[in-house]
Amino acid sequence: MERFGRSGPDQPAFELDNWTVQEVRFLAAIYLGNGESSGVRLYPLPIFRDIDEQAVDAVIEDETLLKPLLTPAATDDYFMAGNHGLLPQKLSQYQFFDWDDRRLEQATTFFSAADVNDPILVRGLHALLKSEMLFNHFQFRDASLASSHIALDAAYSMILRQLRTLGARNPSSYDAQAYMDEMYGVPHTQLKFFEDFYTDRVRNFHTDSRYGAEPIPFFSIDDIWDLNAALKGLFYRLVTGDLHDETRRNRDEYLRYNMIEVG
Template sequence: MARTRAKLGWLDSADARHRQRRPVYEIVIFRELGLYPRGTYVLPDSLFHADDEVVFSVVRGVPWDIFDPELPFTELRSLSPGHLRLVSALMLCEVRNGSRLIFYPEIESRPLLDARRLQLDSPSVLAEIRDLVMGRCREQLAIERVRRHFRPPERPYDLWTHSEFAIHRLPEFFEALNPVDYVVYRGMHALMKADMLSRHPEFREEATTACYVALDASFSAVQEHLVQSGIVNPSARDAAQWVHRHFNEPFGLPAPGADERYFGEMYEQRIMTLHPKSRHGAVPVAPLMYEDYMFMRRDLREFFAYLLTGRHGEDFQRDVDVHLGKRRPYER
């Protein structure tokens, strides 16, 4: 006789400590401040679900300190390796000049499921997990606000239809993010945090600063790519030429000049933003525009997508064809 699986429940703190060195199913609930792809997306040991009432992800894995005990100590809470991999893969599915995905995870409470193995592509398993998550949200609403572990959704979510994105590339990006590349993961995490900050107008300076972290990560990733291609000690100019060769030259744009560097046009403002006093003088405010965040957020996502997979999406070739007059702007 087939064995019936026990009803799902939460793993209590004592059991969680006992299993801390084993992979567990961790739930992350996302706040309504984000912009999410509607639907359910299942990948190996990972699931993301978004509907009007709740958005959450489920990942079977371990936290950073168990994944790599040699990492430096930090008191900051963040996404686990598995959740960051899932969120990054979804972000990379954006298309050029298209809609933007914003992931706003609630990281103060990340409950664990009491389960060894789950068939995440099963509709009944998804329904059971969703019921548990909704129950946790209702429990939090009954708790005094100052004692809540996370904020339950206070309004319907903003969701995009999956047709707005290159969702068919999700498995490709998910696979490309394994094994973990610390530089790429740090860059994608910085882009996610920049998006979170951008939802609050008073923190748009900090959103741009987070993009500077992603910018530095992308520069290191490009340098590593150039080293693998045979360039010894690649410079910022070599990186600028890489950008031109893979992103600008197909559009017929001129090659970078002898003095042009990787994102060189942003160098001075980045120095003045991060250093109140520098060789450029003392500044009481950061010399930024909101477009700085938007441009970096757009370009760096595309750079990471190309670096991880070694190819452009169909959206890139479509834009090239439109630019060269080979295709009409609204022609598929």
């Protein structure tokens, strides 16, 4: 890929923001490497700082490299405006993550495996990260879910691409879900790909669909939490070829709950 005369990791991920694909890769490694229930959530601040580091673990292990990102161009007044107590009120209230070695290892694994020249992957990760940023403000949670649905479509496209590589001529949504079931090591569900979220995606993107017209579609917060959690595990698996530890634990719990032998 090449944008604005630049190719590789330093090209902009999207014309209307300042992220490069390398930054998407780095931020996604922190976000996905911490697992499906990760409390890591980006907060949109008008800050720009360069970090002259290539390895994700160099930044994660040394908070002195990451902490300065929060200090320039941001004031306590900025944090006081409109967050309704949902976020820290001052810079001093932010805490840095105490990474254990295993989570750091998985974040680094994702960073190393992520292909910045895969436009579908970059688009999906970009949308998933933006979903979490939008979620910080309740006024934008419908937009947060819309970004999650874009990330879902990217994951779907990546699986269809893999199925075509394996010889499927016209893979369906059922085929995509079956492939995902096999990746996770669970019995085939006989469902369409992320079928539980299909209706919400249609209602969110189409103002007048077969489900009817709604002035403001109703969605629950769980719709975003559950979808984003599932997408974290799926993108990690698609990129690294392995299940994240937390995804594996959730898979094993699902199998035990349904009285299926854990392999």
